Amino acid sequence: MDFRDTSEETQYRAAARKWLSEQASRDWNTSHITDEMEAKYAAAKAYQRERVKAGYGAIALPREFGGGGGTPMEQIIFRQEEVQFNLPDIGTTLGVGLAMCLPTIIHNGTPEQRDRFVKPGILGEEVWCQLFSEPTGGSDVASARTSAVQDSSNWVLQGQKVWTSGAQYSDFGIITTRTDPDVPKHKGLTVFVVDMKAPGIEIRPIRQMSGESEFSEVFFDAVRVPDTYRLGEVNGGWKVALSTLMHERAGIGGKSTNLGWADLLKIAEQLSNDQHDVFANPSHACAIVDSWLLEFGCDLIALRGQTALSRGGQPGPEQSVTKLIKASLLQQNGYHGIDLAGAAALGTDRHDIDLWNKVEHAWMFGAGLRIGGGTDEILRNVVAERVLGLPGDVRLDKDVPFRDVPS
Amino acid sequence: MNFDFSSEQKEAADQVGRLLANSGSLSECRRALDGEIVMSALAWRGLAEVGFQALLIDEAFGGFGMAPVDICLISREIGYSLAPVPSLSSVYIASAAIQRHGDQELQEAWLPKLAAGEVVGTFALPVVGPVDGSSKGDCNWVLNASELAIPDARAADLMLLADRSGADFSCYLIKLKQDAVTVKDGRSCDPSRPLDLVDLAGAQAVKLDAVSAADWQTIVDRAAIFLAFEQVGAATRALEMARDYALQRYSFGRPIGSYQAIKHKLADVYALIEIAVSHAYYGAWALTSEPDAVPLAAAGARVAASRALRLAAQENIQVHGGIGYTWESDCQLFYRRARYWNIVLGSDAEWRCKILDQLRAGAGTRYAP
Numbered sequence: 001m002d003f004r005d006t007s008e009e010t011q012y013r014a015a016a017r018k019w020l021s022e023q024a025s026r027d028w029n030t031s032h033i034t035d036e037m038e039a040k041y042a043a044a045k046a047y048q049r050e051r052v053k054a055g056y057g058a059i060a061l062p063r064e065f066g067g068g069g070g071t072p073m074e075q076i077i078f079r080q081e082e083v084q085f086n087l088p089d090i091g092t093t094l095g096v097g098l099a100m101c102l103p104t105i106i107h108n109g110t111p112e113q114r115d116r117f118v119k120p121g122i123l124g125e126e127v128w129c130q131l132f133s134e135p136t137g138g139s140d141v142a143s144a145r146t147s148a149v150q151d152s153s154n155w156v157l158q159g160q161k162v163w164t165s166g167a168q169y170s171d172f173g174i175i176t177t178r179t180d181p182d183v184p185k186h187k188g189l190t191v192f193v194v195d196m197k198a199p200g201i202e203i204r205p206i207r208q209m210s211g212e213s214e215f216s217e218v219f220f221d222a223v224r225v226p227d228t229y230r231l232g233e234v235n236g237g238w239k240v241a242l243s244t245l246m247h248e249r250a251g252i253g254g255k256s257t258n259l260g261w262a263d264l265l266k267i268a269e270q271l272s273n274d275q276h277d278v279f280a281n282p283s284h285a286c287a288i289v290d291s292w293l294l295e296f297g298c299d300l301i302a303l304r305g306q307t308a309l310s311r312g313g314q315p316g317p318e319q320s321v322t323k324l325i326k327a328s329l330l331q332q333n334g335y336h337g338i339d340l341a342g343a344a345a346l347g348t349d350r351h352d353i354d355l356w357n358k359v360e361h362a363w364m365f366g367a368g369l370r371i372g373g374g375t376d377e378i379l380r381n382v383v384a385e386r387v388l389g390l391p392g393d394v395r396l397d398k399d400v401p402f403r404d405v406p407s
Numbered sequence: 408m409n410f411d412f413s414s415e416q417k418e419a420a421d422q423v424g425r426l427l428a429n430s431g432s433l434s435e436c437r438r439a440l441d442g443e444i445v446m447s448a449l450a451w452r453g454l455a456e457v458g459f460q461a462l463l464i465d466e467a468f469g470g471f472g473m474a475p476v477d478i479c480l481i482s483r484e485i486g487y488s489l490a491p492v493p494s495l496s497s498v499y500i501a502s503a504a505i506q507r508h509g510d511q512e513l514q515e516a517w518l519p520k521l522a523a524g525e526v527v528g529t530f531a532l533p534v535v536g537p538v539d540g541s542s543k544g545d546c547n548w549v550l551n552a553s554e555l556a557i558p559d560a561r562a563a564d565l566m567l568l569a570d571r572s573g574a575d576f577s578c579y580l581i582k583l584k585q586d587a588v589t590v591k592d593g594r595s596c597d598p599s600r601p602l603d604l605v606d607l608a609g610a611q612a613v614k615l616d617a618v619s620a621a622d623w624q625t626i627v628d629r630a631a632i633f634l635a636f637e638q639v640g641a642a643t644r645a646l647e648m649a650r651d652y653a654l655q656r657y658s659f660g661r662p663i664g665s666y667q668a669i670k671h672k673l674a675d676v677y678a679l680i681e682i683a684v685s686h687a688y689y690g691a692w693a694l695t696s697e698p699d700a701v702p703l704a705a706a707g708a709r710v711a712a713s714r715a716l717r718l719a720a721q722e723n724i725q726v727h728g729g730i731g732y733t734w735e736s737d738c739q740l741f742y743r744r745a746r747y748w749n750i751v752l753g754s755d756a757e758w759r760c761k762i763l764d765q766l767r768a769g770a771g772t773r774y775a776p
Contacts, residue, residue, distance in 0.1 A: 001476055001692050002409050003776035009408070073408070265766055279763065289762045292771060293711055297682035300689050303410040303776060310408040318685075321678040377667070383677055384670030388650050391665040 003303070005077070006310065012074055016081045019054055023047065024085040041127065041169050043088035048124030051090075058098050058122045065106055065114060066122040073309045083257075092214075096165060097121050097128030101174045104244040105193070108232045117172065117193065129170035129196065131161040131218060132241065136407060138163070138371075139378045141176070141245070142185045142238055143397070143405070146220060148177035148192065155179075155192065155230070157200075157223040163372070167216040168203045170196045176241050179234055181403040188402050189237035191244075193229040200224075210364035256326065259333045259362035261291035263355065267340050270352070278340060287336040294329050298322040317387040324379040331366025334359055410688060410776075412480055419457075420480035426453050427488035436740045439491050439599035446527075446562045446601075450490040455524030459485075460498055464506055468518035475629065475694040479687070482633045486640025489740055491599035493527050493559040494637065495751070499630035501528025504567050505580070507626065508618045513580065517565065529563040531605075532556040532751070538570045540577070540612070548579060548612045552605075558751060560590045560603035568612070569623045576620035579612040587611065597743035602751070628705035631752055632690035635705075638712035638748055639683045642719040645741040646676050649719075649726040656728075669726060676719045683708075683715035693774070700774035703765035706758045713749040713758075720745040 005013055028046055033039040051057040052066065059075040061067025068074075090098070102121045105113055120126045137143035146159025157177060167173070173194050180188035194201075200223035205213040232240040265288055268278040278284050301322055305315035337359035338345045345359075370376050384390040397405040412420075427450060435447035454460060462478050464470025478498075485494055502521045505513055505528070520526040532555075539551040550568075557566055560583060568579045583590060587610040595602040650673060653664030663669050686707045693704035720741040724731040731738040749755065765771065 001412065001688075002696055003692070005408065261766070262772065265771075269767075279767065285763050286759065288766065289710075289759045292762065292766055293686070293707060293714075294682060296689075296707065296771070296775070297685050297711060299775070300410070300685035301681055303408060304685060304688070306408045307411045311411075318681040321674075321681050324674075325678055325682070377671070380671040380674035381667065383674035384664075387677060388646075388670075388673055390650065390653060390670050390673065391662055393667065394661065394665065 009073065009077060009310065013077050013081060016056070016078045019056070020081055020085045020087070023050060024087055028088055037169065040089060041093050044090050044093040045124040045127075047088040048090060048094055048122075052123055057124075058102070061098075061103065061106065061118075061122065065102075065118040071309070071312075073306065076306055076309065093166065093169070094124050094127060096130055097126070100130055100244050101128040101172070104174060104240065105231065107243050108191075108240045112228065113193070113231070121172075126171040127166065127169055129164050129167050129173040130244065131164055131167075131173045131175040131194070132244075133161065133163040135160060135162050135217075139375055141241060142189060143402075144176040144178055144189060146175070146177050147181075148179050148190055148225070150179075150227070151224075153227050155190075155225045155227060157192075157194070157220040157225060160217060160219050162206070162217045163215045164203075164218050165215055167196065167218050168205070172196060173218075174231070174244060176237055178402065179237075182401045183235070184399055185397055185402045185405065186238045188235055189241065190234050191231040191237040191240040192225050193231060194220075194223065194225050195229075198223050198225070208364075208368065210361070210368075258330050258365070259337060259358050260295050261288055261333075263358060264288045264291055264333060264337060264340065267337060267355065267359070271340060284336075284340055287332075287339070291329065291333055291336070294325055298326055298329075317383075320379070320383055320387060323374065324376055324383070327366060327369040327376065329366075330362050330369055334361070334363025334366050338363060410692065412476070412691075416477060416480050419477070420484050423454070423457055423459065423481045424484040424487065426457060427484060427490055430488070430490065432488040432490040433737050433740060436489055436491050436599040437737075439601075440740075442598070444491075446493055446559065447491045450488070451492045451524055451527075454485070454490075454492065454494075459494075460502070460524040461522035463498070464502060464518050464522045468506075468514055469522040470506075470518065475633075476691045478633060479636045479691045482636035483640035483687075486637030487644045489599075489641055489644065489744060493529065493562060495630060495634055496529035496559040496563065497521065497527045499633045500530045500626060501563075501565065501567055503629065504530075504578070504615070504618065504623075504626050508578075508615055508622060509580075510617070513613065513615075520564075526564040527559060527562050529557055529559045529566045531566060531568040532558070532602075533753075534568070534570050534572045537572060538568070538577075538607075540570075540579075542614075546614045546616065548614050550579060550581065550607045550610050550612045552607045555605045555607070556593060557590075557603050557605045559601055560605050561592065561601060566605070567615075569618075571620065576618075576623070578615045578618040578623060580615060581607070581610055581612045585610060595747060597747035599740065600744060600747045600751075602747075625701065627752060628701050629694060631705040631709040631758075632687065632694055632701075634748060634752060635683070635687040635690060635708035635712035638716045638745075639680060639687055641741060641744060641748075642676075642680050642683065642712070642716040645716070645719040645723040645738075646673065646680060648737070648741075649673060649676070649723040652727055663726070672722055672726070676715070676722055679711075679715040679718055683711040686711040697774050700770065702761065703770040703774070706761040706765065709752065710755055710758050710762065713745075713755055716741075716745045717749060 028043040030039040030043045055068045059068040059070040060072050063069035102118055105117050132141050148155040148157050173196050175192050175194045177190055179190040200221045202219040203216045206215045207213055272278045301318050305319045308315045430450045430453050438444045461470040462473045466472045505517050540548050563583055566581050570577045587608050589606040591604050593602045593604040653669050656663050690704040690708035693700040724738045727738055
């Protein structure tokens with residue numbers, strides 16, 4: 001039992017680190033772009049081109065599609081090294097495409113669709129988004145109401161999607177649509193690739209309660225999509241959507257940069273002095289200890305998953321609990337971070353502004369993290385049903401035509 | 408990355424698991440509850456046959472001289488079976504203390520018998536009242552004390568007494584089968600893991616001069632890691648019990664396991680168990696690879712495991728409903744054991760303070776992988 005790399009992993013890590021340090025010393029030449037987000041995407045695309053050249057562009061995707069043909073463990077090692085450098089951010093720009101959309105096309109697309117989309121996607125020439133959630137269905141992904149009606153060799157889309165990351169910067173999206181409302185909901189879905197620049201698409205940013213805008217709502221008004229952009233069978237979309245959602249769970253490894261126990265410890269140390277020992281307060285002490293127990297516990301669970309991958313196996317079911325634990329923990333950390341500083345922290349314009357932004361962000365973002373990417377409640381269902389083998393929920397909408405489902 | 412046990416270690420544990428599954432541990436616990444036995448001689452003998460008591464003892468004294476990491480998964484199986492055996496008292500603490508700090512004479516006198524499971528050792532919980540000792544030359548002492556709290560004293564042949572009540576730390580080895588020693592049932596909250604009361608009235612003792620307070624703490628830390636494996640084993644069993652019952656019990660025309668109130672409860676138990684398993688693994692790594700990481704790893708393993716077992720045991724009763732609150736139900740066995748293990752090496756409050764001290768001293772980042 002040890003945390004060391006195998007000799008192959010050591011070599012891979014060393015090579016990655018050397019390459020990353022060279023890349024980190026480059027100027028990504030985006031200073032001429034004034035819009036912050038556009039500059040971010042331009043830098044990400046330029047960096048992704050370099051990653052692809054070096055075989056790091058999509059490490060675990062097959063070589064025949066322009067991927068690196070590597071192992072999931074190599075992907076993790078590269079990511080562990082990459083986060084230590086100040087480099088353009090791929091995760092929040094090209095990440096949805098690389099981790100979810102392109103694997104979906106590889107697994108479900110026709111040869112023509114693979115030829116058309118995968119290589120430009122991996123090269124970062126085309127940006128992707130995912131359009132599953134709707135105002136009437138977030139957790140209930142199969143309840144999509146956005147309709148697609150066939151018109152000779154085209155389909156006409158009508159409806160609304162929501163919580164789409166990066167929609168306004170995307171070239172293409174993967175969308176779930178309702179193609180037959182007269183059959184039960186899982187049997188009437190079809191998945192398409194949609195050109196995000198097509199006429200009839202309107203994208204409106206959502207302002208989150210934190211004040212940030214990381215997501216959009218996307219309106220489709222008579223948007224025409226060619227039948228050649230259909231992924232999988234007509235009314236066979238549920239299988240395709242599931243394969244996309246499976247890829248959403250990628251990303252074991254890479255330490256979180258969110259507010260953690262070490263930040264709480266730092267705040268308590270900064271606020272302690274000869275007259276006032278923050279640690280002497282058992283409530284504060286408990287908050288730090290609890291935070292460490294859960295956060296480090298999740299780190300260790302991830303290491304167990306990496307061990308399975310390193311041995312050529314599959315990570316175990318224990319991996320399914322970390323998102324559930326970490327989301328609530330972040331919310332709690334944010335709460336306790338403010339508690340530590342006392343009432344003075346109600347005013348957030350402080351001298352230690354970087355750390356303080358992190359505290360406030362955790363307090364707000366933690367609330368969102370418990371909902372996005374699988375709510376706490378859905379994740380508990382997943383653990384109960386798939387890990388513990390308890391029965392699925394009673395579903396009133398399972399065997400009735402979709403149009404008769406109450407809403 | 409190799410944060411897992413080897414296939415040999417897993418196979419050895421599976422073998423012990425099969426053995427314990429056949430020794431009826433839950434009915435042995437029940438016999439202890441009814442006052443018929445103070446430990447399962449059956450399970451203890453079975454464990455001796457597969458060499459459990461001998462694993463960490465040197466080959467020179469009849470042991471196998473294995474590494475601490477080799478015992479962890481076996482400990483988990485013992486916990487899973489809930490076998491009423493003095494593994495903590497005899498193997499993790501008494502044998503370890505004599506192996507690490509006893510002189511040649513003590514080692515020769517006791518280790519072969521401890522390794523064979525022929526004698527049982529134990530230890531005193533932190534002493535509250537005074538221990539009155541007088542030296543009789545060399546290491547021989549005569550001790551007086553009353554109502555020392557000792558796990559497994561009625562089953563044990565010897566005990567270690569770490570006395571921190573005075574100005575100096577002292578550690579004594581005392582034979583329990585002598586006239587000057589009186590042992591009585593201390594009515595443990597878990598009779599399958601006894602806590603007895605011992606009076607010393609001029610009892611003969613051997614002082615272990617080589618043991619410092621820090622050495623003793625190291626023994627306790629190491630024991631806490633092994634015990635954490637027993638705790639997560641028992642927690643897993645309690646969760647399985649609750650899951651099985653939730654599948655079989657119907658209310659309002661459905662298995663109760665189909666209600667989210669039950670599903671989510673058990674998902675939370677599973678999550679805390681996996682956190683605890685991971686901390687226990689880290690403890691196993693620290694024992695083998697990084698002694699300086701042991702204090703934090705032990706405290707983390709212990710607090711996480713106690714928390715997981717506490718939740719698993721109490722929610723097991725809750726899922727069972729009224730039947731779970733009866734004397735006949737096995738739920739109480741886990742509930743009692745959870746309480747006993749949680750307190751026998753010191754309360755959560757004490758171990759949480761250790762975590763905070765270690766984090767403030769930088770151990771949280773210094774040894775983290």
